Amino acid sequence: MIDKEVLNQCGDFILKEGRLLEKELYKHFFIEDNTQNVLQALLKYQNEDGGFGHGLEPDALLPLSSPFQTTVALAHLKDLDKQEEALIIIEQAIHYLESQYNKKRHGWFALPKEVNEYPHTIWWEFDEKKQMTAIDEHYGNPTAEVIAYLVRYKQYVRTLDVDDLVNYMLEYIENIELFQCEHELYCFIALYHELDGHLKERLKKQLSKAVHQLVEYNQVKWKTEYVPTPLSFVKHPTMIYFGIDKTQIDFNLDYLVQELTENHKITPSWGSNFYEGNFKKSFSDWIAIQTLETLIILKNFNRI
Template identity: 30%
Template sequence: MYYEKARDFIYKNARPIDIARWKYLFENGSKEAVLEALSTYQNEDGGFAHALEPDCWNPHSAPVQTWVATEIIKEIQLEDKNHPIVLGILKYLSSGKDFNGHTWANTVVSNNDYPHAPWWDYDSQQELSYNPTACLIGFILKYANEDSQIYILACQLAQEAFSYFKDHFPLESMHTVSCFVELYEYLQECQLTELLDMKELKTLLTQQIQHIITYDTSKWAIEYVCKPSLFISSQTSDFYEYNQKICQFECEFILDTQEADGTWAITWSWDDYPEQWAITKNWWKSDWIIKYMKFLKAFYQ
């Protein structure tokens, strides 16, 4: 029943990109349909925008919006390094736009001109963040040609990121931690295990995940908290062994908290643009349905 209710909401409310993702993940839909929908969010410079990440309606390319596109590419397991969307992303990341030589910007100045959540405000004094840089490094290492300048730069940036992680361990931002987990997984997938000390990185990430997960599960339904699904997507994850019980609890939580319309509660909001937030909240409901259904598919027994 939980699947049927979720599916019904998706078909009635979701954006074309999320309907295509749903079909691919659960109904044998095509990668091509996902990519066609995804391409509508890509700008001429190769970056992504237009509220692909629903909390920011900026039509100008930004690293975080582009990161969301890389997540969808990862989700559908696209291996074509010469796909136009992939080449466009690499063009954007190679351009130097929104890049300070070490990290891509977490927020961009043009965010402030369009409806957005407060956490996407641009502040010229923003602190150094590896969200989404750590993920973007991994994407480059997977898809760029090994003799390209952007690939060579990404190797250097991966080492800088690892140094930052060690120097600031443990991190307190769950989203930054998830970016480091993804960098680790990209390196494993690409068999670039000599670029960093992977054993040390795995050990630190194992400790980091256990440090940052919200174990007070009474908060899960009412606050925006850190759950294991942010880091662990399958039972083959290197971080599953030490988190089996909490992953199983999250499955039970998902099943117990689905609402009558097939959705799950969105536990955050932004107040400055109420009309846009009402639309955005619906987009997030569809995204979270997909997230939770993927998790159940991977872990529920």
């Protein structure tokens, strides 16, 4: 259990070192409802085309809009979509995503080639020969998550056949035997939570298989390697656990409580070596982001 003193120490770190967005999100979840301030902080990353960029996810500082960064924004906005102001932003984002649909790919590429002109980590390097980033090697990232938001906000979709896109994605994942990328699964989990009935059941079967293949239970690796933990897949007790035993969830929660109690922050396991010069600030931003995300998970599981 995180006590009030530890929570305040973690909060002080976020409020001192985090970006405006993380500061406002911390206040929103742990101090008072400040939805308007969160929306204003998010708007700093939105472009006139309705999409999001400007390093919202700090591993790529490209100011131009991209489908990937727009899904990052929508992940925040969906939790605020009872507000009319949020729905206006969401509608603009959905129209942007429609404009970026690639018919040949039957989906979306994460980032445009211009990413190479701005600070970015190596996994976001645009390969001119392949005409995509390494992230795009796994088709479902970000396409499955984009479709999740098209399903959720179907009333704003003007040009795409959402049902066709969903069926295509289900057929894609059902043909995978060996899963290799947890980030692709996170996108499919986002889609899972927006589906109903038999479509949801179809996806659940494959996701349980995929999580079983990729989840890492070794706590030593949690600290030293970039691996998906049980809580990478299950962020709220009301979520389906995809075959992960509750005991493993509790172990993971205990681990996070200990980390925050001892350090008052969560430092990304992939380390700071990818961030040099003017790019160093991005790693500091990640510490605040991961600390906040951890606090929210602990709050969801009544560990605060």
